Amino acid sequence: MRVLPTLWLAATALATNFNQPVLWEDLADLDIFRVNDTFYYSASTMHYSPGAPILHSYDLVNWEFIGHSVPNLGWGNIYNLDGGQAYVKGIWASTLRYRKSNGMWYWIGCIQFSKTYVFTSPSATGPWTQSGVINTCYYDCSLLIDDDDTMYVAYGGTQISVAQLSSDGLSQVKTQQVFSSSFSIEGSRFYKRNGQYYILNDQPANAEYVLKSNSPWGPYTQKQLLNNIATPISGGGIPHQGGIVDTPNGDWYYMAFVDSYPGGRVPVLAPITWGSDGFPVITTVNGGWGTSYPYPLTPHTLSSPTGKDTFQGTSLGPQWEWNHNPDPNYYSVNNGLTLKTAKVTNDLYAARNTLTHRILGPQSYATIQLTINNMKPGDRSGLAMLRDSSAYVAVINNSGTLRVSMVQGLTMDSNWNTASTGNEVAGVNLPSGTSTIWLRASADIHPGSGRTAVFYYSTDGTTFHSIGSSYVLNNAWNFFMGYRYAIFNYATSSLGGSVVVNSFDMESGSP
Template identity: 60%
Template structure:
């Protein structure tokens, strides 16, 4: 995590990565776009996921790829993504089921905005067929969670008193567990065989002042040599290499710096991980700063020099917007799309959903729709518990909600928000027995994540009956005007624009991108409820 920018990063093991290395040159190589040969994999387009998944750690276990990402104050935390081809991904589960790191993560007297799950590490240990997630929380200590399947259940294995900042976990070929971590000063720790304790830690590298900050460790053993993949936020990637063991000595080489990325108006690809396909090809999965949408994953092939250094393959001197697809076996099935319809027909939520802080589980239920009972009396959405969020799909997308508001009480506010440190919403408010659909903006936070504005109503109209459809559209292209717009309908077919466009903020300091958010909170007294009958995320 960048001290200058105040947060980020991750680590991991590319399963089956112990092969001979060969390749062209010690710097990023540029090549023209290639036309696939007959029978070759179809080309893919970057970003491979146009949603907010930052600080990526990517591994392969057999024929399946997994990736983890930062989630800050959202719960459950640390999503685990799954793919069979490195291009099409689904959310399989979460490694941190609940943010039980203090009352602030419950919105109980304090708030955890821009805290919580930062850059962390995902690894697989073949000896016990177990996945490991490792990350530090609040600079206080490190937590380790394990599961035998990424869908869970995940459980906490241990806490370690050393906070491994921006950690990368390596399962060595002899089954020893090592962790690379740190900012500018990079250290390596060895864990006990059961992974519960630290056996040894040692500083292994100090970043030259000419380079600046390095962090975001990924730790690998490839062809008998040890590599620590490091980020210079937010515009560079470097690698350390040791032939003398995990504790060094290490030499450093630049992988990329100020490289043009594949998203217009976005930043430099950086801070991700290396992974090898079953066929021996290598790829680098990084993210691009692309606010207001967040930090978005991109993928590029990697080759290696004859003396064992990685080289990102470029297109016309830039990270390509398109490359030939990875040559992998036919996937066993299609992954679950990250867009589409959810009718909340099961008793648990699908992995696409994350709460803003931990929820009060007594105040919501799923099955025949999502029921949100008011959990907080407040006029501030940033203090309201049980706000349920969904990542926005880029470059533009629309969220449509069918809402049953018949059980609302006076003073209640429920609806669909575009949620970040500057927010707006469309929803239903009930006051004095009168129900209105309203559009509100001006919900704001300062740089310390204290509320500075609780919202201003800009448009409203009376609504009768017990159901309404609410719609929000979001344009999260970094170089665009970044508008968010709101609509409502009383029949689900004819939608009416309500209120002016809302300009989505693109300041990086909140780190997480905008999300669609379902909320219901009281301003007078608890007891009211709404039911979300249907949620649809669609793209043009």
Template identity: 60%
Template sequence: MVQYDDWGGNNQQWSLVRVGGGTNPTTTTPPGGQYTNPVVWQDFADVEVIRVGEVYYLTASTMHYSPGAPVLRSYDLVNWEFAGHSVPSLDFGTKYDLTSGQRAYVNGIWASTLQYRPSNRTYYWAGCIDFNDTYIYTASSVDGTWSRHAQIDNCYYDAGMLIDDDDTMYVAYGNGAISVAQLSADGRSQVRSQQVFQTPSSIGTLEGARFYKRGGSYYIWLTRPANGQYVLKSDSGPFGPYTVRQVLLDLPGPISGGGVPHQGGLVQLPNGSWHYMAFVDAYPGGRVPALAPITWTADGWPTVQTVNGRWGVNYPHPLPIRPVKPLVGSDTFAGTVLGPQYEWNHDPDTSKYSVDNGLRLSTATVTTDLYAARNTLTHRIQGPTSTATVELDHSGMRDGDRSGLAMLRQSSAWIGVRRDNGQTRVVMTTGLAMDSGWRTTSTGTEAASAAVGGGRIWLRVNADIQPGANRVARFSYSTDGSVFTPLGPSFTLNNTWQFFMGYRFGVFNYATQSLGGAVTVRRLDITRP
């Protein structure tokens, strides 16, 4: 037996059948019959969910983090595991690798689309980069190798792809003016594009398109950010004409202090029922997925099932529970590749890190600015509160090097090791900041320090990312991995939405004098209370 945590607050025991060194979970009857929202309390925004057979996949935005466009996998729509990324590298220009003084914060992978095409057994990902071109990636499996095949000279802003019954591929997209594009037979170029709807001023702005067909009708699922959801319906083909109907507006959400569930998309289960995976603004943690059942009116319009006039905190399980690998836990960096739970801040310098029973981070940038340092490895924070602990071998650091564990966003703080003049100190640095153009305005101030010896240290951050103001992170360290000493003041988290992405744990190593130093991350633990 193993202990399995479904992140919904219910701990249960499950039997797992071991197959080839992995796990093949047995299907079980849901205990109590209820799941709890949010189904994933991590930062996954602009989600889309698709079903392939009896497996579900979720994709999301990642902005400036690399690899981009993560894919989660589930067998029950409630419990999710990391599977891979559709965009292996943000190779869209030098600003994405923090070179030449350039940076791409809040650029990169915005709302994009993932679909599976049965006719050639291929997964397709499409997304617009920098409001210019749309890129198409394909793979034979979501956790396999993704390849970039095409660049379409049209920005499919907030794209939603549909594979029609006759295998024709369409993409709905736009902001205010909603268009539909037809793709070529191989899905790699545009055949036709036509505006199909103009959002009336009485509604405001509609975007975040997802594209569906049910029966003979076509639906474009659209969000009014950040408090409404609308749907367009056509009974005359993918190019319309379309009529619009409000799905929800100012509907209270399932997270105390959080926003209105919106955007996201629909998915149909094998039994014919439908569910809606939206996201909820929940800063400082980000935007987190929440699930609700959908019913359809007699004339073919979707309706969200509410509980006492709001998006339910609990609903009946849509499917028998299938345990998967938890989204958090312990990692000793076994093997030779990073797991899909990690993303770098901008594209990494691949020559400056390696994985081999530990993560070795060689300094990749000479800077005094963490926001300009390459090869900062990030992991989403588990809400509502969680703790990250890093075991760090710092014996290979050189004078001027800085290495540690950060709470990373446009307002940041970190705990880490400084090597100066042959001396080593553990320090807590606070007050790192960027302005609205994502330019660094402060590289931070050292708030507390202590001398440390030896070559190994444990660094810890406890983060409270429940929605609202005055949430804090607290920093501590240990020289034996057992007794932890608090260091520095608590750090108040920024809960504005403008950076879009929520706080992440970030592991870094950079030089302020010259390259050549290195650290090894022996272990990373992310735990919940």
């Protein structure tokens, strides 16, 4: 690894620096690339819908959601929470690229170790359409569009393969294994530079390797890029996986992610150089991944991840994702979000139309304003800290009496089926005639154990009362996705009720 000399550090200290992570949100299995002066970022989403979010940036540091590559998870009823569930299934590490020759965007991903799906669009912002299905699973795949416009996909775990796609990119011409590792590797990212082909792979979850060849079909030489490098996020894991990208100026950067549970996996960025052997070298600070580096380019700020969403217009913004596919017959956006009860259940994990938002780390709080005068007896509507162990604050219609309740102890088993629907730990009846309420969750997602969330409610939007005890967040990695803020409304008795979410406001820090 290349170590920054003291003089270089002193000289660049005067420049504008960025701090890690570049965006403290759960955006794992990233694929990153550049089209002209714009950088694009794609991530995994598993059971959340729409899937495979797309972000863009002009400086590699400031990012903004612009859309999703997969508008609907159309792989069976379980993705609709019908006859089962699809937790931790769906979209894993996948790939996104722009093809200049036809002006089309391509997303490719394998679903449930079975088939690979190809979605295309004339624009990064959509509309996206499923255009092809390939009967080979391109596990942890990466698309490379070569100089002659041939499309290749690198994929696999430990045994790495390369497939050549048809001229339209929608089917497979051939595939062959190009490298067999003596240890576990995955997370392929495929590049070409100066006539050489590179495949980046990670050894979960503490090392990164690079394969290099003068042909897409090999033979490939393997070299370690990093191993147990000091993390730039206190308490977080080791940077790994991710991909490399160049700037219009010809500088190269490596964007990896860091396991930072309970919040998820967050992106970190470091400059790289190229050694005399043609392999990339990370620019380190004191032997580790720097907590700060000079901006790659002139800073270009975009919309802030914080602030208030009042659900203007008739569609949700690209920062929102549903827990599994929603039922469009039971929600609407029209200067406010109306959530009709879509399913009779006593289980939040089985409820339809739960809307989620990534939590901004390391600490933030979210507040929703609800109009609740159309709730029916048995209805529950509120704001959750959603993961395989969950808690929430909700308004409950108890036979006509509205009650604010803090519920915790919602858990899943190792197959992600519901083990417990939770229990009320505190509650208070609302005054008769209450029609509007504000609910709030404050979350500390610094990496590590013992991090907590606290819930609040208000009847005037100004004075907030804490309810229940601090909820200890689960920081195990096994669920992969980190905690999210989740807005829900479901029936336990009969359908017909609804609430209006007038606003969602997320702010950094604590209230």
